[in-house]
Amino acid sequence: MTFQELGLAPSLLEAIDVSGYTEPTPIQAGAIPHILSGRDVIGSAQTGTGKTAAFALPALHILDGHRKGAAPRCLVLGPTRELAAQVEGQFKKYGQSSAPKCCLIHGGVGYGKQRDELAAGADVVIATPGRLLDHVQQKTMSLDSIELLILDEVDRMLDMGFIDDVKRIIRSCRNKKRQTLLFSATVSEDIKRLIKGSLRDPVEVAISIKISPAETVKHEVYPVGAMQKFDLLIALIDQMEVDSMIIFCRMKVGADRITRWLQERGLSCGAMHSNLPQKARTKALEQFKDGKIKILVATDIASRGLDIANVTHVINYDVPEHPEDYVHRIGRTGRAQREGDAATIVAPDEQSKLDAIERFIEQQIPQRKLESFNYFHEPIIRAAEDAKPKRRRRNSASSKFGRRR
Ligand code: ADP
Numbered sequence: 320m321t322f323q324e325l326g327l328a329p330s331l332l333e334a335i336d337v338s339g340y341t342e343p344t345p346i347q348a349g350a351i352p353h354i355l356s357g358r359d360v361i362g363s364a365q366t367g368t369g370k371t372a373a374f375a376l377p378a379l380h381i382l383d384g385h386r387k388g389a390a391p392r393c394l395v396l397g398p399t400r401e402l403a404a405q406v407e408g409q410f411k412k413y414g415q416s417s418a419p420k421c422c423l424i425h426g427g428v429g430y431g432k433q434r435d436e437l438a439a440g441a442d443v444v445i446a447t448p449g450r451l452l453d454h455v456q457q458k459t460m461s462l463d464s465i466e467l468l469i470l471d472e473v474d475r476m477l478d479m480g481f482i483d484d485v486k487r488i489i490r491s492c493r494n495k496k497r498q499t500l501l502f503s504a505t506v507s508e509d510i511k512r513l514i515k516g517s518l519r520d521p522v523e524v525a526i527s528i529k530i531s532p533a534e535t536v537k538h539e540v541y542p543v544g545a546m547q548k549f550d551l552l553i554a555l556i557d558q559m560e561v562d563s564m565i566i567f568c569r570m571k572v573g574a575d576r577i578t579r580w581l582q583e584r585g586l587s588c589g590a591m592h593s594n595l596p597q598k599a600r601t602k603a604l605e606q607f608k609d610g611k612i613k614i615l616v617a618t619d620i621a622s623r624g625l626d627i628a629n630v631t632h633v634i635n636y637d638v639p640e641h642p643e644d645y646v647h648r649i650g651r652t653g654r655a656q657r658e659g660d661a662a663t664i665v666a667p668d669e670q671s672k673l674d675a676i677e678r679f680i681e682q683q684i685p686q687r688k689l690e691s692f693n694y695f696h697e698p699i700i701r702a703a704e705d706a707k708p709k710r711r712r713r714n715s716a717s718s719k720f721g722r723r724r
C-alpha cells in the first residue's frame with residue numbers, strides 16, 4: 320500500500336513526502352480509506368505507530384483548506400496540553416499548503432488569546448476537555464458546527480478522569496451529519512460504553528489488540544536495594560552515552576527531588592509533571608527537544624503519546640503502577656524505527672509490579688547487574704539464559720513501520 324493509493328490530495332502527498340514517510344503505517348493504511356469514504360472509525364494501534372497522521376491526513380483532505388468566517392468544522396479532543404499541542408503541530412505540518420486555521424485550546428494559559436482566535440474563525444479546534452467546556456459554557460465557542468469529531472488517546476482521557484467531560488462534549492456536538500473518529504492504544508469495555516450510541520455504524524480498525532514493547536527498544540531490569548536506587552541511577556547514567564534521556568518517576572515529588580539531586584551533580588536536566596505551571600512544563604519540554612537539557616525527569620504525564628524525536632534512553636526510576644504504562648514509558652524511545660535503550664530500576668518491594676508487567680507483555684525482561692557498581696547487597700539476578708537481550712531488529716521487514724528505502 321502506498322500513500323498515493325489512499326486517495327489523498329496532492330498537497331498532502333507532498334507534505335508526506337517532505338516528512339520523509341515512505342509508506343503508510345498499518346493503522347494509516349487501515350483507517351484512512353474508511354475516513355475518506357465518510358465512515359465513523361474506531362482505530363486502535365499501539366503507541367508510536369502514527370495514529371495522529373491516520374486522522375489528521377484524511378481530516379485535512381476533507382476540510383480542504385480554510386473557509387473564511389466559518390465556524391470550526393473539526394474538533395480534536397486530547398488528554399493533555401502537550402499532546403494537543405503535538406496534534407496541532409502535525410495538522411500544521413501536513414496542512415501547510417491548504418492552510419486551514421488551527422486553534423489550540425487548553426488550560427493553564429489565559430483565555431484572551433484563545434477567545435480572539437476563536438472569534439477570528441478557526442477550521443480546526445484542538446482541545447483538552449476542561450478548557451473546551453469552559454469556552455462552550457461562556458459561549459465563546461459553539462460545537463454545533465462540528466462536522467468531524469476526533470477523540471484521540473481515549474484510553475488516556477478515561478484514565479485521567481475525563482469521562483464525564485468527554486460525554487458532555489460528544490452530546491454538545493449536535494450536528495446530525497457529524498462524522499466521528501476515535502483513536503486509542505487500546506479499546507476497553509469502558510471506552511465502548513462511553514461511545515455507545517455516539518458513533519454511526521463504526522468500522523473498527525484494530526492493528527494489535529495486545530500492546531507490546533516496540534521491537535526497536537532494548538529493555539533491561541536492574542535489581543537493587545531501595546536505599547541504593549539513586550546511586551544506581553547515577554552509575555547507569557555515567558555508563559550510558561546519554562544524548563537525550565527521560566527518567567520516569569511515579570510521584571511528582573519524586574520527580575522534583577531527582578531533578579534537584581541530578582542538578583546538584585551538575586547534570587543538565589529539567590522536570591515535567593502536572594503540578595508545575597504550564598510555562599515551566601512547556602519550557603522543560605522545549606529545552607529537552609532542542610537538546611538544551613539532556614535529561615527530562617517526568618511522571619506518567621509524559622509517557623503516552625508525546626512524540627519527542629531521538630530519545631536515546633529511558634530509565635524507570637520506579638516500576639510503573641499499571642503494566643500498560645511500562646509499554647508507554649519505554650515507547651518514548653525507539654520511536655519510528657530508531658533504536659533506544661530502556662532500563663528499569665527495581666527494588667525488592669516492586670517485584671510484584673514487575674511480574675505483572677512481564678505477564679502483560681508476555682515476555683521476560685532481561686535482568687542485569689552493573690559490574691562497576693558497588694552494591695550493598697548482591698542483587699538477585701534471574702538466570703542468564705533467560706536474560707539474553709532480545710535481538711534488535713533494525714530494518715527487519717516485520718518492524719512496525721515496514722522497510723525504509
Ligand atoms: P501514536 O499517536 O500512534 O502514538 P504518533 O502519531 O505520535 O503515534 O506518531 C509517532 C511518530 O511516527 C511521529 O514521529 C510521526 O511523525 C511518525 N510517523 C507517522 N506516520 C509515519 C509513517 N507513515 N512513516 C514513518 N513515520 C511516521
Ligand code: MG
Pocket residue numbers: 370371471472624
Ligand atoms: Mg497519539
